[in-house]
Amino acid sequence: MLPANSGIPLRRGILSTTRSVVHLESLQTAHNLPIRTSYRNRIHAWSSMNDRPTNVAVLGSTGSIGQSTLAVIAESGGRFRALALSTNTSTQRIIEQAFEFAPQCIVVADQRQAAQLDASQLPAGTELFSGAEDLSRVAALEEVDVVVAAIVGSAGLLSTWSALEAGKRVALANKETMVMAGPLAIEVAQNSGAQLLPVDSEHSAVFQALQAGRPQDVRRVILTASGGPFRQYTPEQLQHVTVDQALEHPTWKMGKKITVDSATMMNKALEIIEARWLFQLKKDQIDVVIHPQSVVHSMVEYVDGSVIAQLSPPDMRLPIQYALSYPERWKGPAKTIDWTRAQQLTFEPPDNDRFPALALGLEVAQAGGTTGAVLNAANEAAVARFLDGRLAFSNIVPACRAVLQQHNFETHPDLERLIALDAWARQEIAKWVNA
């Protein structure tokens, strides 16, 4: 446990945006850090052969994707260095990560948690920053090459935006950015030269399958969905789903919000919207198929009828690594398929009546404009209330639809408008729940 506030002021660094090469020697000799020796040695070996490792800012490093990213970095043979880490409130975990990875800085987004953190607990050479603005500044630091956007929800929007504006490679796990503001995000990336690479396993699969043909020859993209824990539930059973049941995903271990989204299939709805903007597909070019084994991560069908798929066991370390290594590939920590074992891969159409989120996702992907931001915020607020026991599982999607129907649609909103609508939709969910 962390000691109570010791009264020691935060050791705040100055966030410079001027180019400065990271000096590994100073990193390694600064103090006697109990950094994992193997990781330290690999960084050293790699940097002696190359100019320097690729510097990665892992935003949301204490979450499920963040921790998997650090596992990929640790196994990268020193190719990658975790230059910056961030958390919202998990200060104990980020201190442990700081000792293991010796980042140049960490950001604690929650100001109260940051104020209670005793900076002397951090390894020497690691600076502490706090709050959402510092998060955005860190994402744009000159010495950061790649930003892994792994903060959950719309809280990840502005730091992802900052990375895009700064022209970084963005390994995008935070699908909410694309759902809220996909067309604007693509425009920002095109203007700044930023590279947007998907981390979502489905979008990584599509990205890989798209390399097999020309964009004009794509007939459609087929996103696979595990179907979640309630794939075979009756409508009656869906009325009585508990929080514990919803948090038990059959194939993936993930953060709470996305686990609930997978159970309602809102996650697939968000992925439909993400795919539409990320791959600039036409509105009728996206389909969903249920594939309970989560081995085929998605497919692209070309006009000649060929279907190109990407397969691997369900393990997020692979799509994370590919977003970091692209266009290269190397052996990483992700599991591989055991082809000596008999196995079945099955596919079935989704049931839109039991899982109405899918239709909502398709509608929003078709409508664009303000609908993505409203749906996203309504869903985040509804899921939070479900987790608090204040909203029934079966009411999450109806609540989102009700809020969506109430909003004043605009075709070309700017970012400020989308952020205002995010706040509005959350208030509407609160009213809906209390009504």
Ligand SMILES: NC(=O)c1ccc[n+]([C@@H]2O[C@H](COP(=O)([O-])OP(=O)(O)OC[C@H]3O[C@@H](n4cnc5c(N)ncnc54)[C@H](OP(=O)(O)O)[C@@H]3O)[C@@H](O)[C@H]2O)c1
């Ligand atoms: N998990 C997966 O397998 C998976 C797969 C595909 C896509 N994704 C996407 O990846 C993103 C992260 O998912 P996850 O499952 O890794 O979530 P998670 O386990 O809940 O982790 C979320 C991270 O964001 C931080 N965070 C939360 N609220 C924040 C705030 N207000 N300001 C700053 N940081 C905040 C958390 O810090 P604390 O530790 O302090 O809470 C944590 O580091 C989501 O957009 C999700 O849709 C996840």
